[in-house]
Amino acid sequence: MFGMVLHKTGTPLVFEELPDPVPGPGEIRVRVEACGVCRTDLHVVDGELPDPKLPIIPGHEIVGRIDALGPGVGDLKAGERVGIPWLGWTCGVCPYCVSHRENLCDRPVFTGYTRNGGFATHAIADARYAFPLSQEGSAAALAPLLCAGLIGWRSLNFAANAKTLGLYGFGAAAHIIAQVAREQGRQIYAFTRPGDKAAQAFALRLGAAWAGGSNEKTPEPLDAAIIYAPAGELVPAALAAVRKGGTVVCAGIHMSDIPSFPYRLLWQERQIVSVANLTRQDGIDFLAFAAGTKIETQIKTYPLDQANIALADLRAGRFEGAAVLLPPS
Numbered sequence: 356m357f358g359m360v361l362h363k364t365g366t367p368l369v370f371e372e373l374p375d376p377v378p379g380p381g382e383i384r385v386r387v388e389a390c391g392v393c394r395t396d397l398h399v400v401d402g403e404l405p406d407p408k409l410p411i412i413p414g415h416e417i418v419g420r421i422d423a424l425g426p427g428v429g430d431l432k433a434g435e436r437v438g439i440p441w442l443g444w445t446c447g448v449c450p451y452c453v454s455h456r457e458n459l460c461d462r463p464v465f466t467g468y469t470r471n472g473g474f475a476t477h478a479i480a481d482a483r484y485a486f487p488l489s490q491e492g493s494a495a496a497l498a499p500l501l502c503a504g505l506i507g508w509r510s511l512n513f514a515a516n517a518k519t520l521g522l523y524g525f526g527a528a529a530h531i532i533a534q535v536a537r538e539q540g541r542q543i544y545a546f547t548r549p550g551d552k553a554a555q556a557f558a559l560r561l562g563a564a565w566a567g568g569s570n571e572k573t574p575e576p577l578d579a580a581i582i583y584a585p586a587g588e589l590v591p592a593a594l595a596a597v598r599k600g601g602t603v604v605c606a607g608i609h610m611s612d613i614p615s616f617p618y619r620l621l622w623q624e625r626q627i628v629s630v631a632n633l634t635r636q637d638g639i640d641f642l643a644f645a646a647g648t649k650i651e652t653q654i655k656t657y658p659l660d661q662a663n664i665a666l667a668d669l670r671a672g673r674f675e676g677a678a679v680l681l682p683p684s
């Protein structure tokens with residue numbers, strides 16, 4: 356197999372030939388059809404997340420076909436298309452796992468962070484954490500659903516029944532969740548970097564009721580806001596934009612420090628909450644919703660060995676929607 360390997364954080368990935376991995380008990384091996392590039396991959400590569408298992412192959416938005424089964428895999432078959440997400444394994448016995456909060460497991464394994472991911476031609480996964488996917492359609496278009504869509508879905512659930520919803524950072528997650536939220540009858544207010552007219556036009560094309568810079572005021576206060584951009588200064592900005600009793604959801608795994616702000620921004624039962632990882636139930640619920648709805652992902656594809664360019668383009672905001680890596684077929 357071939358993979359893009361991170362040996363040391365802060366250095367580029369290296370394209371390498373590696374021994375074909377052999378699936379262990381309960382594991383599957385997939386031939387990767389496509390793997391999305393998530394901002395979390397950027398945080399891993401840049402060394403912004405603690406203790407990655409190095410060397411590591413990043414990538415946790417994997418769409419692939421099963422090409423080998425380890426002993427004891429019952430429900431999945433060779434040739435079947437599956438999605439492999441960020442949540443790679445949980446312990447099943449910690450207080451979080453036994454209370455339907457496996458996303459907060461004390462001993463989790465994460466794809467592309469503490470076990471090898473999908474920036475490769477092949478990947479191994481625990482079969483219980485892989486999601487069966489539609490057998491048809493473009494793998495590249497499906498890939499961003501596996502994290503941008505899934506974590507976006509979880510963050511949207513924290514916005515509860517908000518009718519007017521702000522989305523800060525109109526990238527991979529927001530462009531999917533805007534479509535989901537509209538389908539649910541919500542109104543979307545899209546915030547981009549000040550002056551990013553292209554991203555604002557993109558949001559309006561996807562049905563946002565309003566789009567503007569994160570420093571701009573919406574015509575009416577919001578019921579809730581979700582922050583996808585890793586910029587701590589958006590927290591007080593979002594608090595100022597939500598009405599009494601409103602919620603600000605921080606959906607990223609990493610954010611720059613939040614500047615201090617006056618208590619009156621939080622007063623009147625406004626809430627700030629973060630969203631961490633996903634549960635398998637989130638995946639099942641979201642993929643079922645997505646299968647019944649027309650969600651169109653906007654993607655920019657790169658050959659696998661161009662992963663460093665895809666990461667650099669993501670860092671610089673050089674494309675709309677999501678980047679997806681395609682291994683050689």
Ligand SMILES: [Zn+2]
Binds near residue numbers: 461462
């Ligand atoms: Zn656990």
Ligand SMILES: [Zn+2]
Binds near residue numbers: 393395415441502503
């Ligand atoms: Zn992700």
